[in-house]
Amino acid sequence: MPDAPANDAPYRLINDVVFGEHAVVYSFTNLYGCHIGARSRIGTFVEIQRGATIGADCKIQSHTFICDGVSIGDGVFVGHGVMFINDKRPRATAEGGALQTEDDWELLPTRIEDGASLGSGAVILGGVTVGAGAIVGAGAVVTRDVPAGGTVAGVPARIIRSSAP
Amino acid sequence: MPDAPANDAPYRLINDVVFGEHAVVYSFTNLYGCHIGARSRIGTFVEIQRGATIGADCKIQSHTFICDGVSIGDGVFVGHGVMFINDKRPRATAEGGALQTEDDWELLPTRIEDGASLGSGAVILGGVTVGAGAIVGAGAVVTRDVPAGGTVAGVPARIIRSSAP
């Protein structure tokens, strides 16, 4: 596996990332400790944290944040400005008032299965699974699992079609 | 027409952009193949793609993404974190499983008419027209046309006032 993307671009921070063949990373990006699959494309203004995994043939569009605990399959479309969450009740400080550390919260794993599509501006709460081929509408806030092939939309997201068109 | 903005700022990527007089572009921006009208201001963390057109006297605020097919009139306010879309059913891969190319989807043109105002966090679906002087509320997801002078809000956006106050 190469340890750099296939393209060149200014203003990228890439540390300890494993890339598949022909992966492409655009400018103004901050990637560390993650896996990016073959031929996947990472847009501008994207951060992908340590512990996240992106499959092959994905498009991760601009302004998106992908955190630890997120596992994305193959052929997934993640729109612009999509925010993932991995914490049930985020707080700045722990009980005693000091800043939270990694010991003060439980990581909620999130799974986006092959061929799913997450619309721009969607927010994906921690702990959910978006099934294979499912579609999340633009601006939806996903608070529970989305079945394979289903379409959800709204805040909170509700099923508007149970199988892909 | 100048081929550079009127100001200087670090960390800008500007390629093949036509600027009107006195246009201003802030730092951490990625602009390519677009038109930026006279005196318009482009905020930080903004990407504007090839094929987009911004009129004169506009404010495009930080964290906003403007895609191909978007045409913005004069005196338009685009808030922070506004996401445009130009594709009806975005997917990472085409039928055969290979990454989509430009031939695999239909561009939906979007028009924002003179003097309109798009609130921060709004998402504008492809193919809609926001009429002159209309107001889109913060966080709204616009899925259909907004009449001139009207105000819309919500997910999906609905009319809450039919003429400007």
Added chain:
Amino acid sequence: MPDAPANDAPYRLINDVVFGEHAVVYSFTNLYGCHIGARSRIGTFVEIQRGATIGADCKIQSHTFICDGVSIGDGVFVGHGVMFINDKRPRATAEGGALQTEDDWELLPTRIEDGASLGSGAVILGGVTVGAGAIVGAGAVVTRDVPAGGTVAGVPARIIRSSAP
């Protein structure tokens, strides 16, 4: 008070900022004319404008925009992609058609009290107060005050729990 963050990181624009001890600022950030309290952490792709104040022990996550008039207490969590607003009716141009200047609008001050938590993708309208320890759900659009200890969610945000769990 130090005039620089405690850490080093590339691609930061920091002008006229007052920092408390041990404040940390990540890369791809644009901070000017603001106060950042002790031990607070500012994520990537964040802009904080002149006139904003951040208390001690806060976490300001990636892709967030904090404007003039926003005052954030101690121990506050601000999620990813949170957008603040300080203007009731944003327009690009003033009555006469020229670009708005600072004289053409009224600043609406916003206050986030100690220990509050703002979920990722939330939009906070100008002029509201989020009370101490309150929780704003991910993707919520906050249009009115949130009482101390309360939890709100949705677009527009409504109370779903009146005291913290």
